[in-house]
Amino acid sequence: MKKTIFLILIVILAIGCNSSKKELYKTTDYFVNSLSTEYESYGLMGLKYSKTTEDGVYTVFPMGRLINVKIKKYVENDVYESLKRDLLRHYKNDTRVHNVYICQGGTIMIDCRN
Numbered sequence: 001m002k003k004t005i006f007l008i009l010i011v012i013l014a015i016g017c018n019s020s021k022k023e024l025y026k027t028t029d030y031f032v033n034s035l036s037t038e039y040e041s042y043g044l045m046g047l048k049y050s051k052t053t054e055d056g057v058y059t060v061f062p063m064g065r066l067i068n069v070k071i072k073k074y075v076e077n078d079v080y081e082s083l084k085r086d087l088l089r090h091y092k093n094d095t096r097v098h099n100v101y102i103c104q105g106g107t108i109m110i111d112c113r114n
Contacts, residue, residue: 023053024069025090027060028110031067035112036096041065067110084108 031049035041042049042062050061052072059070069087071079080102087108091097099111 020053020055020057021086023055024058024060027051027053027058028067028069028087028090031060031062032091032094032096032110032112035062035065065111065113067112069108069110080106080108 030051039062041064043064046062046064046068050059052059056072059072061068069083071083084100084102087100087110091100091110096112097110098113099109101109101111103109
């Protein structure tokens, strides 16, 4: 019985985490796409286009042709490394994205510069 409850809890947590990442990917995809269809660049005022996921975990905003992804709570560096790897996998075959990296400010940048 305890194993069943534990497994159900794990599944619920996994689904919750995946929905947060799905929303993050949907948001970053929106900005990546807009840089190839709608905007040449968001300029320095990209913060006004900022979007936060419904669960409040991630904030995403464009700056120029970069897309900034910030985790809204304190986390260790390995969490940012893991998110960077996930985003690199997500954009692996997307020629509009040239790089995904962790910048000195402790956020992740998706580089869409030409």
